[in-house]
Amino acid sequence: MELSDTLKSVVDGLSENHSDQLLDVYQSTGDTFIRVVPDAIVEICKVLKNKHHFIYLADILGADRFTSEERFEIIYNIVSLRNRERVFLKVWLEEENPTVDSITDVWKSASWHERQVYDMFGVHFNNHPDMRRIYMPEDFNYYPLRKEFPLLGIPGSIELPSSTPDTE
Template sequence: MGKISNEELLSKIDAQFPGQLTSTGEPFGLLTLETGREHIIDILTWLKNDPVLQFIYLTDITAIHYPETEKPIGVIYHLHSLVNNVRVRIKVFLADGDTHIPTATTLWNGANWMERETYDLFGVIFDGHPDLRRILNVDDMTAFPMRREYPLEDPNRVDKKDYFFGR
């Protein structure tokens, strides 16, 4: 149990950034916030530099892809306050044709590799990143492997025909 509850943390963030959080929740006890790309760096900077909260540890930056939604690409930030033993997840959703978001390398040096991985697998472009290039896949690859932009099954498979199952 941390020194700061999720309710107290949410009230502090909401007081500092009124109207900038579009959605909140606590799945599995982890405070989850949603904001826009224009506010993300301000929120991350405040969480890191606030003398009480001290979210100095960037656990992860990753992304998700929900192809059926209006804004299918989501960039996810996980932060940890080692002093208060509390974690927070911040999500920013982006439209498919506009996957630009400001870089967090100005706050954490470790964000460099996390952002490169997210770019390589999901195609999210981190504006201001010092060296945004592929890290896991070949340089001339045009697709992003973690996006759900492929059919779930091979339509040419013959062992999946209905008549094999009495249908």
């Protein structure tokens, strides 16, 4: 599948001005993926928003690649409403202390998405305005979407409601 003219200009512009920050550019299932070095995520997002009109952050996803190097993957789903184009930015993070800069200064909506990734995978977002758990209790010491998390959960880790109905 061929890149549209808009996506070609985006990729060419990034390759020209940020070639040392791009690790991989490819297409799959009709979508364009750009993997960048983690330290460059904020800068690349600003360029995509301000220069190429990718004004809508649709989602931020986490994935546990379960590899010995660069275990965690953060995927940013960014859309240009003007050009009706979508780009997925990716960063890969190490297993030990997975950390990346927050993009909440670029898109305020990133706040909840980043908190969800933190809560489920343990990826910390530097400079996030409110980095706390969103689903799990603050004192919960585990990250449920990591591959090593037991399918049935950790017995006794959080108190569950009674499964028997109250009889009154």
